[in-house]
Amino acid sequence: MSTLTIRSLRKSFGAVEVLKGIDLEAQNGEFIALVGPSGCGKSTLLAMIAGLETVTSGEIRIDGRLVNSVAPKDRDIAMVFQSYALYPTMTVRENITFGMESRRVPKLQQDEAVKRVAALLQIEPLLGRKPGQLSGGQRQRVAMGRALVRDPKLFLFDEPLSNLDAKLRVDMRTEIKKLHHRVGKTTVYVTHDQVEAMTLASRIAVMHQGAVQQFDEPAAIYNRPANMFVAGFMGSPAMNFLPAELGEQGGRPVVALQTADGKTASLPIVQTLPSDTPRQLLLGIRPEHIYRFDPDLQRRKPGIAQIDALVELVEPTGAETMAVLRLGGKEITGRFDPDGTPRMGETVTLGIDMARACLFDPTTQRLI
């Protein structure tokens, strides 16, 4: 059993406030991802959970115990650093046992723990080597081994994959996920990579400018982003935002958009709107919710609305093809199946899945 509770946590460096009242909680065994652009305060938050940074105000509780001024070593946590922070003069085995040595764990128990972790991470052949003799992926494993061996209450990861090359990063991501399933420890994972956050986390906290923008399950973050920052940050290519006007057609609410030829197109709104909805809106559509229109599609997905757009650029990636489309005065990105890709210069009729669209208030930037 281990939980993490953070209440209105603040951190200032001199006059600069880097964390502005953070509220977070992790249930037992949960995998929480802190995600955000660099400088959003996520690493500072993690360092405060670890006890490496002091708390300006607010509280951090591990298993209900207030740990604000508890030393890192007494918080019962383990941390994996971006740089791995392996002790360069020690062998892999010594790196893994250093923490137990510090805590005067009996030798026999240490050996058993090393054996268990080495088997779990498949690093037995590396135990006698120095970190300098290991590849990036191996160092990563050893760093995780050092954290795992302690059986702590809380696992902290600080961008552990960002020093690996692209392919290895995907492999290690899968491995971390498997590991978490097997070990089931409460984990806080800092990353700037929204894909990592989406794939690993049971809940994601999206951070920006020292504040949590949204704290929810991955699907909710992705499908119902609380504001335009979250909508734009999560998902790649990013969500398209189109200025639109609220209207009515046949007694049902619609949004009116400028199309390529200067006309207005009305797209029906599926969701029910609150009464104080402003007339000027921003329509948010993810690239994968833009299709080539055909009647068959409309039968399968009832929320599909038609609109014409000019294809300005086509970017094939192999598995899918991105197309830059001009709609009204704006450029938007659509994600297409390589078989049905529109051609450059062509005007296509798009089918937009309005059931998946998000509406934002342009002044507050909040989701409606």
Next chain:
Amino acid sequence: MADTALDQSLDHHAAAVAARRHFLTRLVIYGLLVVFAAIYLIPLLVVVLNSFRDQQEIARNGLISLPRSFRLEAWGQAWSSYCIGGTCEGMQRNFYNSLKMTIPATFISTVIGAMNGYILSKWRFRGSEALFTCMLLGVFIPGQISLMPWAFILGNLGLSNSTYGLILIHVIQGISFTTLFCRNYYVSIPDDLIKAARIDGAGFWRIFRKIILPLSSPILIVTVIWQFTGIWNEYLFGVVFTSGQQQPITAALVALTASGTNVRAYDVMSAAVLIGALPPLLIYLFGGKYFVRGLTQGAIK
């Protein structure tokens, strides 16, 4: 085919020209280097040769000339029997004085420098940068300025005319340099290592012993060489604060040259100078490459 053959022969010619030019450039460079090396080495050579020449032969043929005789007596005299200011036991006592002063002073100032460097780079506190800047001033202040204060302090501590007084002076005077060296080296050790160790339950001393010290050998070698040669060769404090049998070898050497009662014994002087220069020279010969490596290399490769 014909074209390529022609090209190849042309290339061959061009390569030969380039090789000859390369050879000539090398010749000029090495020639100049040999000349400069000779300029630096000739004084040393003169002293070395004179230490083996007979005194009368030096008097006859002049200080700078090729040896016509070879004898080792001068070394023996310089070491154990030559008379300086009334005592006739050579330089040996002063040599031991220098060792007794240099070794502890080097060791203590290096240890303090390492500790200071560790604290100032890895356990920063409010005002630690200002403190470091103040300590740096010591690097730029010449020793002469602190002569009077030291005279006052040694007098009050009852350490005048003793090796312990000189040890104290050299430890304090050396801290600026050793701290600067170690602090700048430790800055390049990633802070993440310290953080990881703190989470692993290691405290201030354990981190120093288990993580910092094992990484420190390059900079400790630099510091030790620097301190040893500096303290061994130091003259001013030695000559001001000690006299006679308490003097380190540098001060004694001057006393030796000044104690010219009759003829100047150039052979003995040369041998004495070489005896005095030997320890730093040996350290440099064996540690020189580590010195350069330690100065240029960071903590983590």
